[in-house]
Amino acid sequence: MSQLNSAAPNQTTTTLTLAKALNAGMRAALAADPKVLLYGEDIGSLGGVFRVTEHLQKEFGEERVLDSPLAESGLIGTAIGMAQRGYRPVVELQFDGFVFPGFDQITQQLAKLRFRSQGRVELPVVVRFPYGGGIGSIENHSESVEAYFAHTPGLTVVTPSNPNDGYWMIQQAIATPDPVIFLEPKRRYHEKGVVQLDAPAHGLHEAAVVRPGTDLTLICWGPMVRTCLDAAAAAEKEGRDLEVVDVRSLQPLDFATIARSVEHTSRAIVVHEAQRNYGPGAELAARLQEELFYVMESPVLRVSGYDTPYPPSKLESDWLPNLDRVLAAVDQSMAY
């Protein structure tokens, strides 16, 4: 076994990439509960196209780490059946753009069976997949699809932004009694970070203040947390003290943590890769104006992808929110 078990017995931290931390988290979940299964295309001998499940089939066998036929609807649908009989399938879909052949099974079946059965059927299914852009991919490999699922009652939607969250959130997601859409920021797979091995710092559905500040709150998740932290560091040089909140869980939303931050700073910008219109930023902006109208010094702004399909990769750096666009929005907000 790799990293974690080769660590000294008393070791309480280690440094891993996000991909390796997710791998370690799934290994721990497989070891802890024989009902946990990993299920997906190319996850066995190849270890997934991003190697997130590397070595796990060898360690836990083909009965627990299953290479599936190339059919997303089939994957989700059969995972539902397995979950009805007490298994905890962790389904990997290969890319964000390949979720849609399984869309009915996710939004109309997985999301609704608890409600349909009047609360009797429990589906502890995790559907995990890499999302977002920034790695120079071809079409259908860079989509930010969180709004579809956060909009669907019955699903929970979470996304880690760093290796420690990756390690803990995947284990917490697998332990959740409801379906979890687990979004992995693929452009951050290879970024390293310290992983606490003794206990998680947060619950699965808690937001986290990842940088305290007083002037303005940047609200972000997944791939944009690093971008926002970089923007906050740059703004500091201009004498601005920005707070960064990592939302971590889009459904359910820990609005209390976000509200506490904005009550304190009075200004907020939501930053996401997804297209703007009807996107997740609209929900956050609406909630902030509904609940904190008298606190706000300026309108909630959104920095997002444009309202076009994801562009060819040579244009993606201009399409994705970057440090300059975040800082321009900060200027705009502070000018009120």
Add this chain to the structure above:
Amino acid sequence: MNTAMSIGRPTDRPSAQPGRFQPQQPVETPLVQLLRPDGTLTSDPDFAPTLSAGQVAEMLRDMTLIRRFDTEGTALQRKGQLSLWAPLLGQEAIQVGVHAALGQHDHVFPSHREHGLAMLMGLPVERLLGIFTGQETGDWDADEVRFHHLNMVIGGHTLHGVGYAMAQQRDRQADAAADDGVSLIIHGDGAISEGDVNEAYIFAAAYQAPAVFLCVNNQWAISEPVERQSIVPLYQRAWGFGIPSVRVDGNDVLAVHAAMQWALDRARNGEGPSFIEAFTYRVGAHTTSDDPTKYRSKEETADWQIKDPLSRTETWLRSEGAWDDAQQAHLDQEAEAFGAQVRSAVNNVTTPRFEEIFDRVYAEPTPDLIAQRAQVLREVAAL
């Protein structure tokens, strides 16, 4: 052509007993082959070669140039000029055999590995390279080239091909002078598991659409062997949908051409869809991002290289006296020059101006898109 051939080939139709209760696999799966790996001719009960040695020599030329295109594609990716490439090494005979059989009004709905067929149909190589450099998404007119746009969501395009065939069928019903084009739908062995692909078979059969399905079985869907997708030979899948089918040696350009001609004729004559499984091997990686050493043996790949489509064609042509060293040397030179042309073509691909993306979303840009484009232009001007 044997008109008795209906569902599958007569020799391996499932018998009523015990096939009534369980699928029965033939002891040996029949493979249409006209040219053996050693370059000698063989015969088939249903298919005969119809090409002259001169035509086959042209096909050897096409296969050689396609291989060069592919080799250059892989090399350009290694040099960082392409962000990705999906190699077709070893699958040249399918693309050339198909091209030689296509009628002048037939349309192709490709998967993501038919670069050679695209080139033969007249698509400039830079249009395909532009997709893999990350600058373009499909900058060509599919009505004109008849090679439709690449779809990366596996299998989704198969339904488009069936719908296009249904439209071709209706055009002919409305106007006897309409063109005689049919639709060729290409997908791989992995795609056969997708729901959309199975629905494509259903619609094609239900409407007897003038469509041909070409399933390129290269044995591997990234890391998954074809056995993960199907426990029966893929061409037998078509039977359950009521679609006549056959498995051909995909590395035998004569067999591919003959089977494709049969299927295209059926579609053109109003006899409905057919299914051809081209049995081949993905000698290269799935894409340049893939590492096949993780999941398959070198021996397996080496075994397939013996079945190379180019060398068997060359051997046969030489035995017929239709190919000699001088012709080979000339072709090698031509391939060199073509390689240089591909390398320079990649430099001719230009990155569109960013603001162009706002004009491609709808017939008329929405107010939001107009505003976002103006904002981008203001930001550019401010730099």
